[in-house]
Amino acid sequence: MNILKRAVSFAALSLLLILILAFAVSCATVKIPAAETSAVPPANKVYSGSGKSTSLIEAINLAKMDAVRKAVIDIIGVANERANRDVLNEVLYNTKNPNAFIITDTYKTLRKDKIGSSYIIECEVAVNGDAVKNTLRANGLLGGETETKAEQTEEAAAVSNAKTKKQAASIAASGVVSKAGAAVSGEEEALTPEEQRLIQMYVGNMTYMVYFNEESKENPFYMKAAVGIADEYLTSHSMEAVDFNQIEKLKKDQQKVYEEETGKSISIIQWIAQKLNADIYIEIDGITIGKRSGGNFYGQASITLKVFEASTGRLLGSVPWNSPKTFSTASERTARINALQTSVYKAMPIAIQQAQAYMAKALRNGIKYELIVQNTSDPRLMNLFRRKLKKKVKSIKTVSQSVQETKYYVYYIGGLEDLIDIIYDVAETIPGLENMEQVLLRGKSVTFDTGL
Structure with a gap:
């Protein structure tokens, strides 16, 4: 009898263990599909692209690589992508196998047209981020070139930047920040609510024009790169910016008109700003330093942004900024551009804040x-x-x-x-x-x- 009881107990215990094991396995199997539900890994972002060619296959490939190009810009930044365009064309953009850099089963055709003898393709596709980064890294275009050291390497840079930050804090403290982002004086009782609303709307939708100091001692290549970075900052923050090529075209084609209209009483840049309906124009000046050490490249940039009211030419503010050392494995040029990017992105918000604060006050009149x-x-x-x-x-x-x-x-x-x-x-x-x-x-x- 005791033997029978022990056998029953053993059978019951075995059954219980089997049930527990089955439950554990069922829980584990529920989690496996959840980890595989995404066909596109998070790193493989979806981009749009477009291509045009007399060959349909080539137009498709160009559209795919246009999407890849946008991924490259996201990874290394606009300035770096522009500075290294020749290398990128050689090692990436002109590839005969675009599928190596995309997730092929995510490809979607958004538009397919034939105009004359040319095919036009617009697509949407997930870019293989790892493949792109590996190619960039193998050619010295990735690996810290957009990274900066956490601490300033020059005491003077730290002091200058601290002063600039203090100035920005003073501007912010001088008034209440409006919905448009401008510091507005607290003395607004003379304005109607509608007038206040109109001023806020105007300040929040001002048009900015950025150019470089033509008397700068720095290489024009770097000054133009700084302008491009500043324009990128404006557009990425949904602000209206005058295109650099428009400015260059007016300078070249309208010199005589400028002289006849103004007698050179104002600068040609202010005149162009007025012609292109800019409210504010910003002049960039600065100097970059680059060196090579141990197979790596380092750069630093010291810049000053001068902010002007376009209609009067009045100086509204001046923002100096010194970058920390920036590092690149690609070239000294890339290291310098990285330094410029750091400085411009730090100085631009302060310059815009100065412009908005002044204009919010001036527009009360x-x-x-x-x-x-x-x-x-x-x-x-x-x-x-x-x-x-x-x-x-x-x-x-x-x-x-x-x-x-x-x-x-x-x-x-x-x-x-x-x-x-x-x-x-x-x-x-x-x-x-x-x-x-x-x-x-x-x-x-x-x-x-x-x-x-």
């Missing part, structure tokens, strides 16, 4: 617009027009007056379209100006003809 009225042969009529318009805006200043035309600076808190409506309303109340019509609109300038 109105946004400056240029009003040109043609055929102004009756000075009494124009004086009456000016007095009536003055009651509707913050202020108005007569810049020049002749029989042919009269030019005003009108300061008004609101959009140019609203100001145009006000001008029409005022003109309709003055006998002789009822037929005044708008004939030209450009940037912040509007031209009317009296019809006299």
Whole structure:
């Protein structure tokens, strides 16, 4: 009997162990698929690409490599990608096997057209991040080139940067930060809520133009690279930036026009900023240092950003910044560009903060617009027009007056379209100006003809 009881107990214990083991196995098997549900590993980001060629296969391959190029920019940055474009073309972009750098089963065609003899392909595909990084690393384009040492190597750099940070903190403390990101004075009781809203909107949507000091002693290559980095910073933060190539084109093609219009009373860069409707222009100057040590390359950059109001040329602020040493296994040029990138990315937020803080305060007196009225042969009529318009805006200043035309600076808190409506309303109340019509609109300038 005792033997029977022991046998039953042993059987029950065995059954219990089997059940526990089965439960443990079932739990483990539930977790396995969860780890494999993603067909694309997190490192393999999806990018879009486009390609154009007379060969369909080549157009597809170009679209794939365009996606790979965007991945390269994410990995090493725009400035490094531009500086090393020749090497990248040779070791990566011109490959005959684009599939080695993408996850082929993620490829999706977004557009497929044939225009004339050319095929146009737009696609979306996950890029094989490991394969791209291995190629970059093998050719000295990866491996710390975008990394910087945690501590400053120069005491002077630390002191200068500390002063700049203190200046930024002072700007922030001088007022309340608006929704647009600008420091706004607490004394706003004179403005209506609508005027405050319009100023915030204007400051938050200003257009910036960046160029380099043409008298800089630094190699123009590095100064142009610094401008490109600053423009990248602006666009990556959803700010309006004037394209560098536009500036260069105007400088080349409009030199005589600039001289005729201004008599060189203002700089050509300020004139271009006004022509391209920039609110703020930033001038970059600096110097870079590079050296080679033990097979590696090191760079440092000391820069100054000067911030100007485009309409007046008034200096709004100056931001110096000194980079720590930056390291690259690729070249001295890359190391210098990395140093520039560090300095520009540190200095730009402070420069923008200075510009926004100043403009938020200055715009309390109105946004400056240029009003040109043609055929102004009756000075009494124009004086009456000016007095009536003055009651509707913050202020108005007569810049020049002749029989042919009269030019005003009108300061008004609101959009140019609203100001145009006000001008029409005022003109309709003055006998002789009822037929005044708008004939030209450009940037912040509007031209009317009296019809006299």
